[in-house]
Amino acid sequence: MKRIVQIVMFALVLCGLTVSFAQEGTKKDNEGFEPVNGDMLQPGESIPASRLVGAAYGFICCAVIVWVASVARRARRLEDEVDDLKKKLQAR
DSSP: OHHHHHHHHHHHHHHHHHHHHHHSOOSOOTTOOOOOOGGGSOTTOOOOHHHHHHHHHHHHHHHHHHHHHHHHHHHHHHHHHHHHHHHHHHHO
16 A cells, blocks of 8 residues: 555656646747637637646556556556465475
8 A cells, every 4th residue: 555655756747847847838839829818719718738638648647657666566466476386285
């Protein structure tokens, strides 16, 4: 349980870093393009794309971390069962 909590905390920190880095890229490029500001948004539109992209990457990272933890836990259980079967065979 402690390991799962550590993995979840790591995923949350990773999500926060992903969102913060996604928001930093608001400079003009060489061709003179600049990001859309709030004046150009339609009424009711309030979520910038960088936050959505950051949230999507954060969600994917969290999903991958949870999946890897799940596979590791199942592999550990399988190794324990194999060790138990080896001990039973040696006892006979």
